[in-house]
Amino acid sequence: xxxxxxxxxxxxxxxxxxxxxxxxxxxxxxxxxxxxxxxxxxxxxxxxxxxxxxxxxxxxxxxxxxxxxxxxxxxxxxxxxxxxxxxxxxxxxxxxxxxxxxxxxxx
Amino acid sequence: xxxxxxxxxxxxxxxxxxxxxxxxxxxxxxxxxxxxxxxxxxxxxxxxxxxxxxxxxxxxxxxxxxxxxxxxxxxxxxxxxxxxxxxxxxxxxxxxxxxxxxxxxxxxxxxxxxxxxxxx
Numbered sequence: 001x002x003x004x005x006x007x008x009x010x011x012x013x014x015x016x017x018x019x020x021x022x023x024x025x026x027x028x029x030x031x032x033x034x035x036x037x038x039x040x041x042x043x044x045x046x047x048x049x050x051x052x053x054x055x056x057x058x059x060x061x062x063x064x065x066x067x068x069x070x071x072x073x074x075x076x077x078x079x080x081x082x083x084x085x086x087x088x089x090x091x092x093x094x095x096x097x098x099x100x101x102x103x104x105x106x107x
Numbered sequence: 108x109x110x111x112x113x114x115x116x117x118x119x120x121x122x123x124x125x126x127x128x129x130x131x132x133x134x135x136x137x138x139x140x141x142x143x144x145x146x147x148x149x150x151x152x153x154x155x156x157x158x159x160x161x162x163x164x165x166x167x168x169x170x171x172x173x174x175x176x177x178x179x180x181x182x183x184x185x186x187x188x189x190x191x192x193x194x195x196x197x198x199x200x201x202x203x204x205x206x207x208x209x210x211x212x213x214x215x216x217x218x219x220x221x222x223x224x225x226x227x
Contacts, residue, residue: 001169034213036152043202043217044152055215087152091212094166096142096154 002027002090006099012107019075021102023088028068032092035064035073038101039084047086048073078104109133109216111203116221123193127221129186129203136184137161140211143177143188145199146220155201156188160209170196193225 003026013019023033031051036044046055048064061076075082083106088099115127127143143155156167156177165177176189186203200222204214 032212036214038152043219044214045217046207046213046215049207049213049215089152089154089213094157095168096157098152098154101151 001095002029002093002097004088004090004097004099006086006088006102008102009100010103010105012105013078014107015078015080017078019078019082019104021073021086021088021104023066023071023073023099025069025071025090027093029090029092031067032090033064033066033071034089034091036087036089037082037084038087044087075104109205111205111216111218113201113203113218113221116201116223118224118226119193120227121194121225124189124191125193125223127188127190127201127203127223129188129218131184131186131203131205134205136179137181138209140206140209141177141179141186142204142206142211142214143186144202144204144214144217145197145223146202147196147199150199153199157206157211158186159211164210190223193223195225197223198225199223 005024007022035048038044052064085101110132112130142157158177174192178187200220202220203218205216207213207215
């Protein structure tokens, strides 16, 4: 199966900072990667899919890039509502696989 | 708006069975692939199974193959997960998700989840 590796595991940042989360696939997944945000006690929410397409209602401070095996999610200016765990997922191969998550916490 | 409501979770003993249901509304159910995704307590997300829009194709993660069956009833806009021979490692919140495509692809919308606890 395709292993998705996220880095770092935890990121301590201050509101207003620019944040870059990384996700690496163990094999080529083209651009078939999605990003999700999960807050404590809540279901995950889709942020991005495919070639950097934001889901409905996702603010434009979120952007995604990458293809092949290297992907990034960037938050241009972190807001208080953005402190959460972020997961990448590949949907190019079965089984679909998620990264282990990056926790973005308040510095 | 899209709504997904899971039910059927609970506490069961190892080796027993459970059937989860996911009632949907707000979209044309028969046009989309549907997934089950689970999350063990304090752990990350784990994809479980998908069923394509027409019900003809399903895929499973290896650890549930032969034990779990995903199915759909388009007349009721409802997704199911039949779970047999349950193990302690199946303990998790199970989420029903609407795919972004008729073959599933990513999980566009998520239900709130139903907790399955397998314990003696």
